[in-house]
Amino acid sequence: xxxxxxxxxxxxxxxxxxxxxxxxxxxxxxxxxxxxxxxxxxxxxxxxxxxxxxxxxxxxxxxxxxxxxxxxxxxxxxxxxxxxxxxxxxxxxxxxxxxxxxxxxxxxxxxxx
Amino acid sequence: xxxxxxxxxxxxxxxxxxxxxxxxxxxxxxxxxxxxxxxxxxxxxxxxxxxxxxxxxxxxxxxxxxxxxxxxxxxxxxxxxxxxxxxxxxxxxxxxxxxxxxxxxxxxxxxxx
Numbered sequence: 001x002x003x004x005x006x007x008x009x010x011x012x013x014x015x016x017x018x019x020x021x022x023x024x025x026x027x028x029x030x031x032x033x034x035x036x037x038x039x040x041x042x043x044x045x046x047x048x049x050x051x052x053x054x055x056x057x058x059x060x061x062x063x064x065x066x067x068x069x070x071x072x073x074x075x076x077x078x079x080x081x082x083x084x085x086x087x088x089x090x091x092x093x094x095x096x097x098x099x100x101x102x103x104x105x106x107x108x109x110x111x112x113x
Numbered sequence: 114x115x116x117x118x119x120x121x122x123x124x125x126x127x128x129x130x131x132x133x134x135x136x137x138x139x140x141x142x143x144x145x146x147x148x149x150x151x152x153x154x155x156x157x158x159x160x161x162x163x164x165x166x167x168x169x170x171x172x173x174x175x176x177x178x179x180x181x182x183x184x185x186x187x188x189x190x191x192x193x194x195x196x197x198x199x200x201x202x203x204x205x206x207x208x209x210x211x212x213x214x215x216x217x218x219x220x221x222x223x224x225x226x
Contacts, residue, residue: 031212033213033214042218043202048212048213050212095212100207101159103159104149104158107155107156
Protein backbone atom coordinates (compact mmCIF):
# COMPACT_ATOMS: atom_id res chain seq x y z
CA UNK A 1 0.00 0.00 0.00
CA UNK A 2 1.29 3.46 -0.87
CA UNK A 3 0.17 5.00 2.40
CA UNK A 4 -1.41 8.42 2.71
CA UNK A 5 -0.34 10.68 -0.13
CA UNK A 6 -0.14 14.44 0.16
CA UNK A 7 0.66 17.08 -2.41
CA UNK A 8 2.45 19.31 -2.80
CA UNK A 9 5.22 18.48 -0.32
CA UNK A 10 6.34 22.10 -0.22
CA UNK A 11 4.46 25.27 -1.08
CA UNK A 12 5.72 28.83 -1.03
CA UNK A 13 3.21 31.54 -1.76
CA UNK A 14 2.58 35.19 -1.16
CA UNK A 15 0.13 36.65 1.27
CA UNK A 16 -3.35 36.93 -0.22
CA UNK A 17 -2.97 34.01 -2.59
CA UNK A 18 -5.17 30.94 -2.54
CA UNK A 19 -3.53 27.72 -1.41
CA UNK A 20 -4.91 24.22 -1.98
CA UNK A 21 -3.47 21.19 -0.24
CA UNK A 22 -4.40 17.71 -1.39
CA UNK A 23 -4.67 14.33 0.28
CA UNK A 24 -5.32 10.79 -0.87
CA UNK A 25 -6.13 8.49 2.06
CA UNK A 26 -5.34 4.81 2.29
CA UNK A 27 -7.82 2.80 0.25
CA UNK A 28 -10.64 1.44 2.39
CA UNK A 29 -10.18 3.93 5.21
CA UNK A 30 -13.35 5.75 6.19
CA UNK A 31 -11.96 8.51 8.42
CA UNK A 32 -9.82 11.38 7.23
CA UNK A 33 -8.17 14.00 9.43
CA UNK A 34 -6.44 17.30 8.68
CA UNK A 35 -3.86 18.58 11.19
CA UNK A 36 -1.62 21.62 11.40
CA UNK A 37 1.75 21.59 13.15
CA UNK A 38 3.66 24.65 14.31
CA UNK A 39 6.38 25.21 16.87
CA UNK A 40 4.18 27.51 18.91
CA UNK A 41 0.93 25.51 18.95
CA UNK A 42 2.11 21.95 18.37
CA UNK A 43 -0.19 19.55 16.54
CA UNK A 44 -3.76 20.79 16.09
CA UNK A 45 -6.69 18.90 14.60
CA UNK A 46 -8.43 21.14 12.07
CA UNK A 47 -11.25 18.96 10.77
CA UNK A 48 -12.15 15.34 10.25
CA UNK A 49 -14.46 13.41 7.94
CA UNK A 50 -16.26 10.10 8.19
CA UNK A 51 -17.45 8.52 4.96
CA UNK A 52 -16.75 11.83 3.18
CA UNK A 53 -18.94 13.83 5.56
CA UNK A 54 -17.38 16.51 7.80
CA UNK A 55 -17.95 15.48 11.41
CA UNK A 56 -16.09 18.11 13.41
CA UNK A 57 -14.63 21.32 12.02
CA UNK A 58 -14.25 23.08 15.36
CA UNK A 59 -10.50 23.28 14.88
CA UNK A 60 -10.67 25.26 11.66
CA UNK A 61 -9.13 28.58 12.65
CA UNK A 62 -11.35 30.90 10.63
CA UNK A 63 -13.48 31.26 7.55
CA UNK A 64 -10.43 31.54 5.35
CA UNK A 65 -9.98 27.79 5.79
CA UNK A 66 -12.24 25.27 4.09
CA UNK A 67 -12.02 21.52 3.51
CA UNK A 68 -13.84 19.15 1.21
CA UNK A 69 -13.94 15.45 0.56
CA UNK A 70 -15.78 14.87 -2.72
CA UNK A 71 -15.12 11.12 -2.67
CA UNK A 72 -13.49 8.42 -0.58
CA UNK A 73 -10.10 8.81 -2.22
CA UNK A 74 -9.56 12.57 -2.23
CA UNK A 75 -9.70 15.56 0.09
CA UNK A 76 -8.60 19.18 -0.15
CA UNK A 77 -7.79 21.86 2.39
CA UNK A 78 -8.03 25.36 1.00
CA UNK A 79 -6.82 28.63 2.46
CA UNK A 80 -8.14 31.78 0.84
CA UNK A 81 -6.68 34.33 1.28
CA UNK A 82 -3.48 33.04 2.85
CA UNK A 83 -1.60 34.94 5.56
CA UNK A 84 1.95 34.61 6.93
CA UNK A 85 0.59 33.14 10.18
CA UNK A 86 -0.75 30.19 8.18
CA UNK A 87 2.83 29.02 7.64
CA UNK A 88 3.03 25.52 9.09
CA UNK A 89 3.24 21.85 8.20
CA UNK A 90 -0.17 20.44 7.31
CA UNK A 91 -0.73 16.72 7.77
CA UNK A 92 -3.45 14.48 6.50
CA UNK A 93 -4.18 11.18 8.24
CA UNK A 94 -6.64 8.38 7.64
CA UNK A 95 -7.99 5.48 9.63
CA UNK A 96 -10.37 2.59 9.50
CA UNK A 97 -12.85 3.10 12.30
CA UNK A 98 -12.68 -0.36 13.76
CA UNK A 99 -8.94 -0.18 14.30
CA UNK A 100 -8.64 3.44 15.53
CA UNK A 101 -4.99 3.80 14.47
CA UNK A 102 -4.37 6.87 12.33
CA UNK A 103 -1.87 6.75 9.48
CA UNK A 104 -0.21 10.03 8.63
CA UNK A 105 0.97 11.40 5.33
CA UNK A 106 4.39 13.04 4.94
CA UNK A 107 2.91 16.53 5.27
CA UNK A 108 2.87 19.71 3.21
CA UNK A 109 5.25 22.42 4.39
CA UNK A 110 3.57 25.76 3.66
CA UNK A 111 5.37 29.08 3.75
CA UNK A 112 3.34 32.24 3.21
CA UNK A 113 5.49 35.30 2.56
CA UNK B 114 -12.17 17.98 28.77
CA UNK B 115 -9.80 15.19 27.83
CA UNK B 116 -6.10 16.08 27.78
CA UNK B 117 -2.60 14.65 27.54
CA UNK B 118 0.45 15.94 29.39
CA UNK B 119 3.97 14.98 28.34
CA UNK B 120 7.27 15.77 29.95
CA UNK B 121 9.10 18.76 28.58
CA UNK B 122 12.02 18.17 26.31
CA UNK B 123 14.49 18.07 24.88
CA UNK B 124 15.82 14.87 26.38
CA UNK B 125 19.48 14.22 25.62
CA UNK B 126 20.94 10.77 26.27
CA UNK B 127 24.05 8.84 25.43
CA UNK B 128 23.76 5.76 23.26
CA UNK B 129 22.70 2.66 25.24
CA UNK B 130 21.15 4.73 28.04
CA UNK B 131 17.74 3.95 29.49
CA UNK B 132 14.87 6.10 28.26
CA UNK B 133 11.69 7.15 29.99
CA UNK B 134 9.29 9.73 28.58
CA UNK B 135 6.42 10.46 30.90
CA UNK B 136 2.83 10.78 29.71
CA UNK B 137 -0.29 11.27 31.83
CA UNK B 138 -3.81 11.78 30.67
CA UNK B 139 -7.21 13.01 31.76
CA UNK B 140 -10.24 11.33 30.23
CA UNK B 141 -13.86 10.86 31.14
CA UNK B 142 -14.15 7.46 29.48
CA UNK B 143 -11.76 4.64 28.65
CA UNK B 144 -9.67 5.86 25.76
CA UNK B 145 -7.11 4.00 23.74
CA UNK B 146 -3.57 5.31 24.21
CA UNK B 147 -0.87 5.73 21.60
CA UNK B 148 2.75 6.70 21.14
CA UNK B 149 3.70 8.18 17.79
CA UNK B 150 7.19 9.06 16.58
CA UNK B 151 8.15 11.78 14.14
CA UNK B 152 11.57 11.71 12.48
CA UNK B 153 12.93 14.95 11.02
CA UNK B 154 11.03 16.07 7.94
CA UNK B 155 8.54 13.21 8.12
CA UNK B 156 4.99 12.55 9.22
CA UNK B 157 4.01 10.78 12.41
CA UNK B 158 4.30 7.02 12.61
CA UNK B 159 2.55 4.79 15.08
CA UNK B 160 5.08 3.36 17.53
CA UNK B 161 2.79 1.41 19.84
CA UNK B 162 -0.66 1.45 21.34
CA UNK B 163 -2.77 0.01 24.16
CA UNK B 164 -6.53 -0.22 24.16
CA UNK B 165 -7.41 -1.10 27.74
CA UNK B 166 -6.09 -0.94 31.28
CA UNK B 167 -2.96 -3.01 32.03
CA UNK B 168 -2.30 -3.59 28.32
CA UNK B 169 1.35 -3.26 27.35
CA UNK B 170 2.19 -1.95 23.89
CA UNK B 171 5.61 -2.74 22.50
CA UNK B 172 7.55 -2.21 19.29
CA UNK B 173 11.22 -1.85 18.28
CA UNK B 174 12.35 -2.20 21.90
CA UNK B 175 9.97 0.49 23.16
CA UNK B 176 7.30 -0.34 25.73
CA UNK B 177 4.44 1.44 27.47
CA UNK B 178 1.83 0.13 29.90
CA UNK B 179 -1.69 1.53 30.20
CA UNK B 180 -2.00 2.38 33.92
CA UNK B 181 -5.56 3.34 34.76
CA UNK B 182 -4.88 3.87 38.46
CA UNK B 183 -2.20 6.49 37.76
CA UNK B 184 -3.66 7.62 34.41
CA UNK B 185 -0.27 7.18 32.81
CA UNK B 186 1.29 5.69 29.69
CA UNK B 187 5.03 6.22 30.08
CA UNK B 188 7.31 5.28 27.20
CA UNK B 189 10.45 3.27 28.01
CA UNK B 190 13.36 1.73 26.17
CA UNK B 191 16.19 -0.12 27.76
CA UNK B 192 18.99 0.94 25.42
CA UNK B 193 18.55 3.84 23.02
CA UNK B 194 20.36 4.24 19.72
CA UNK B 195 21.32 7.32 17.74
CA UNK B 196 18.63 6.34 15.24
CA UNK B 197 15.97 6.82 17.96
CA UNK B 198 16.51 10.58 17.86
CA UNK B 199 13.09 12.00 17.01
CA UNK B 200 10.05 13.68 18.53
CA UNK B 201 7.70 11.41 20.46
CA UNK B 202 3.99 12.16 20.86
CA UNK B 203 1.61 10.62 23.35
CA UNK B 204 -2.06 10.60 22.32
CA UNK B 205 -5.43 9.32 23.39
CA UNK B 206 -8.41 8.61 21.20
CA UNK B 207 -12.09 8.32 21.61
CA UNK B 208 -13.14 11.33 23.67
CA UNK B 209 -16.88 11.42 23.65
CA UNK B 210 -17.07 8.30 21.56
CA UNK B 211 -15.32 9.94 18.63
CA UNK B 212 -12.23 8.85 16.75
CA UNK B 213 -10.43 12.12 17.38
CA UNK B 214 -6.98 12.08 18.89
CA UNK B 215 -5.84 14.35 21.67
CA UNK B 216 -2.08 14.78 21.32
CA UNK B 217 0.50 15.80 23.85
CA UNK B 218 2.95 18.54 22.96
CA UNK B 219 5.68 16.12 21.95
CA UNK B 220 9.07 15.36 23.52
CA UNK B 221 12.22 15.73 21.47
CA UNK B 222 14.82 13.01 22.08
CA UNK B 223 18.44 13.40 21.04
CA UNK B 224 20.77 10.45 21.39
CA UNK B 225 24.51 11.09 21.25
CA UNK B 226 27.02 8.54 20.02
